[in-house]
Amino acid sequence: MAEPVSVAAEYLAGSRARAARTVLGQVVLPGEELLLPEQEDAEGPGGAGERPLSLNAGARSRVRVVCGPGLRRCGDRLLVTKCGRLRHKEPGSGCGGGVYWVDSQQKRYVPVKGDHVIGIVTAKSGDIFKVDVGGSEPASLSYLSFEGATKRNRPNVQVGDLIYGQFVVANKDMEPEMVCIDSCGRANGMGVIGQDGLLFKVTLGLIRKLLAPDCEIIQEVGKLYPLEIVFGMNGRIWVKAKTIQQTLILANILEACEHMTSDQRKQIFSRLAES
Amino acid sequence: MKETPLSNCERRFLLRAIEEKKRLDGRQTYDYRNIRISFGTDYGCCVVELGKTRVLGQVSCELVSPKLNRATEGILFFNLELSQMAAPAFEPGRQSDLLVKLNRLLERCLRNSKCIDTESLCVVAGEKVWQIRVDLHLLNHDGNIIDAASIAAIVALCHFRRPDVSVQGDEITLYTPEERDPVPLSIHHMPICVSFAFFQQGTYLLVDPNEREERVMDGLLVIAMNKHREICTIQSSGGIMLLKDQVLRCSKIAGVKVAEITELILKALENDQKVRKEGGKFGFAESIANQRITAFKMEKAPIDTSDVEEKAEEIIAEAEPPSEVVSTPVLWTPGTAQIGEGVENSWGDLEDSEKEDDEGGGDEAIILDSIKMDTGVEVSDIGSQEQKSYKELGTRLAEKTEGDAPIILSDSEEEEMIILEPDKNPKKIRTQTTSAKQEKAPSKKPVKRRKKKRAAN
Numbered sequence A: 001m002a003e004p005v006s007v008a009a010e011y012l013a014g015s016r017a018r019a020a021r022t023v024l025g026q027v028v029l030p031g032e033e034l035l036l037p038e039q040e041d042a043e044g045p046g047g048a049g050e051r052p053l054s055l056n057a058g059a060r061s062r063v064r065v066v067c068g069p070g071l072r073r074c075g076d077r078l079l080v081t082k083c084g085r086l087r088h089k090e091p092g093s094g095c096g097g098g099v100y101w102v103d104s105q106q107k108r109y110v111p112v113k114g115d116h117v118i119g120i121v122t123a124k125s126g127d128i129f130k131v132d133v134g135g136s137e138p139a140s141l142s143y144l145s146f147e148g149a150t151k152r153n154r155p156n157v158q159v160g161d162l163i164y165g166q167f168v169v170a171n172k173d174m175e176p177e178m179v180c181i182d183s184c185g186r187a188n189g190m191g192v193i194g195q196d197g198l199l200f201k202v203t204l205g206l207i208r209k210l211l212a213p214d215c216e217i218i219q220e221v222g223k224l225y226p227l228e229i230v231f232g233m234n235g236r237i238w239v240k241a242k243t244i245q246q247t248l249i250l251a252n253i254l255e256a257c258e259h260m261t262s263d264q265r266k267q268i269f270s271r272l273a274e275s
Numbered sequence B: 001m002k003e004t005p006l007s008n009c010e011r012r013f014l015l016r017a018i019e020e021k022k023r024l025d026g027r028q029t030y031d032y033r034n035i036r037i038s039f040g041t042d043y044g045c046c047v048v049e050l051g052k053t054r055v056l057g058q059v060s061c062e063l064v065s066p067k068l069n070r071a072t073e074g075i076l077f078f079n080l081e082l083s084q085m086a087a088p089a090f091e092p093g094r095q096s097d098l099l100v101k102l103n104r105l106l107e108r109c110l111r112n113s114k115c116i117d118t119e120s121l122c123v124v125a126g127e128k129v130w131q132i133r134v135d136l137h138l139l140n141h142d143g144n145i146i147d148a149a150s151i152a153a154i155v156a157l158c159h160f161r162r163p164d165v166s167v168q169g170d171e172i173t174l175y176t177p178e179e180r181d182p183v184p185l186s187i188h189h190m191p192i193c194v195s196f197a198f199f200q201q202g203t204y205l206l207v208d209p210n211e212r213e214e215r216v217m218d219g220l221l222v223i224a225m226n227k228h229r230e231i232c233t234i235q236s237s238g239g240i241m242l243l244k245d246q247v248l249r250c251s252k253i254a255g256v257k258v259a260e261i262t263e264l265i266l267k268a269l270e271n272d273q274k275v276r277k278e279g280g281k282f283g284f285a286e287s288i289a290n291q292r293i294t295a296f297k298m299e300k301a302p303i304d305t306s307d308v309e310e311k312a313e314e315i316i317a318e319a320e321p322p323s324e325v326v327s328t329p330v331l332w333t334p335g336t337a338q339i340g341e342g343v344e345n346s347w348g349d350l351e352d353s354e355k356e357d358d359e360g361g362g363d364e365a366i367i368l369d370s371i372k373m374d375t376g377v378e379v380s381d382i383g384s385q386e387q388k389s390y391k392e393l394g395t396r397l398a399e400k401t402e403g404d405a406p407i408i409l410s411d412s413e414e415e416e417m418i419i420l421e422p423d424k425n426p427k428k429i430r431t432q433t434t435s436a437k438q439e440k441a442p443s444k445k446p447v448k449r450r451k452k453k454r455a456a457n
Helices: A006-012 A037-043 A204-211 A216-224 A244-259 A262-274 B008-019 B096-112 B145-159 B211-216 B244-277 B312-318 B434-439
Strands: A033-035 A065-067 A071-074 A077-080 A084-089 A098-103 A116-125 A128-132 A139-142 A162-169 A177-179 A191-193 A198-201 A227-231 A236-241 B035-039 B045-050 B053-064 B075-082 B122-124 B128-140 B165-168 B171-174 B192-199 B204-207 B219-225 B231-237 B330-333 B336-338 B354-357 B367-371 B378-382 B409-412
Touching: A065 A071, A071 A098, A116 A139, A116 A227, A116 A236, A128 A162, A139 A162, A198 A244, A198 B008, A204 A216, A204 A227, A204 A244, A216 A227, A216 A244, A216 A262, A227 A244, A236 A244, A244 A262, A244 B008, B008 B204, B008 B211, B035 B145, B035 B244, B045 B145, B053 B145, B075 B096, B075 B145, B096 B145, B096 B219, B096 B231, B122 B165, B128 B145, B145 B192, B145 B244, B192 B211, B192 B244, B204 B244, B219 B244, B231 B244
Parallel strands: A065 A098, A139 A177, B075 B128
Antiparallel strands: A033 A077, A071 A077, A084 A098, A116 A128, A116 A162, A128 A139, A162 A177, A162 A191, A198 A236, A227 A236, B035 B045, B045 B053, B053 B128, B122 B128, B165 B171, B192 B204, B192 B219, B219 B231, B330 B336, B367 B378
């Protein structure tokens, strides 16, 4: 999985930045600068190609590029802040330059707005619950942020319960706030997670892999036993199957999935399916 | 950072699993996790890994004046530190309770048991004695710190060499390591702590609790014993009421475990000694695997995967015969058989423990035969080149051992099973699976081998 970084090493000694397009799928290291497509043209051989004369000579056509996790805007270039592989996604509809991001691996979660996470209720104080989400501060959750909750009709949440919700406020200056309701007022799967089942922690990269559309692992796991799974972007997974033994098997499979190649995984699943 | 709180569902799940005799990593009730001992380049430096719990031990010595009331004895000093990298909850100043408790237990175990001969540390009575200092650092906390720390302490002490000293009349000569080989400490016996966690007011018992199991336990019993079955320290915390026979049972289990761990320690020390004498490379750098990305490696967790109520017949039909043949078992009565001769079991009503050794490094073919007591149906699984190993809970474990140095160790004991007469060499127990299958279907004799494909070391 680790690719030779000799290519990157040559460029690290303060020499010119590389074009983002050429580095897609390769490992980038923090501190590297990347050029966006429009800037490459500008820095290339000037005036050689034919360009339509524009009335407004000073302005350049700007492509809107979204800077994802692991990248930061630095002047008019992209600066890499995390080590990992550079990825790019084309825009769905026409305009915009797509999204660039770095696929990195870590275990410590930092709250991000819009993420769905599993939290553990640590305290009830007045109108809000304090929920531990694995970040530096516990998130606050108001009791009115549940579906169908009113001042008279309070949700049944105890200390130590598991909550699946999303962040509405998550930045480095304030304590994160989460809700168990979407913008239309519906729960949409969020709320208190049931009583039984097992909660365990995995790395953030594995969660993203499992939540990718058409993930093979999830399909294969679903064929084994009937089960319920909740994935939290903070690295927490909650599993529940019919018996304790099956739940333990699932938990161990999901933890081990990170370290197995797809062949090994297929072998394991076929053996499990036999027994 | 504050410790992550334990949610209600986790607690409930763990307790229910313990009631069904299932542990999160697939161990049996009396199983230890894999123990790995590695030595540094200096004498007296070692790292002990008990599963993921890791302790670094370092011994050093110094010439000082003795205590006034003990003029002819050397001084021992023990110190355990919980490093902040061990767990997010460990912060400077925040860990005092746990730290004091662990330090006190370690001191009682090592100092009061007189495992080190302090008289031999005296150089000039009343003036100069050796002060031996044992520093232990917890590098990673995954449960059962005290066991790992006691093993690290005793291993470091056994490994340590102090400079040689000679006294001629009034002259004392302290030799450097270059002039004369350093001398080992005089150690009488090796006390090792064994921890027992109790759940549901003493109803259920687990040996070597994990970090999560420690969070839900009611109480902890620590017994420090040496291989001569002498109890050095016994401590019960958590305020549970233990019955006399429970404590006696725990001491018997501790005796078995300590014997195995002591053997493991002696083998590790012997190996290191051999490598140093032959001039080979030694030290921590050598024990780290080269040319391999160890971040993508995980310890195999033996998990029972069979649903015995369904599909048992199909599996029997599909099973392959095993490749090895040993002497045929002798069938005494339907349901009881014996393989090989063996010595009389001296434990009385306690079962044997069978060791398994994973350090062979080769790939062995697995044949898994497991027998469920209730249904009496035999279930076998086909083994192949796999990384995971599967173990039926409620059955015994036996494995052929190869290789010279069993650095990794674990075993299992189950109470419900009939005692199997052990072989003369208990470490090389081999069991016959074909004849077992042919002779009896509803047999109570458990027959199983576990396969390990070891990528480690």
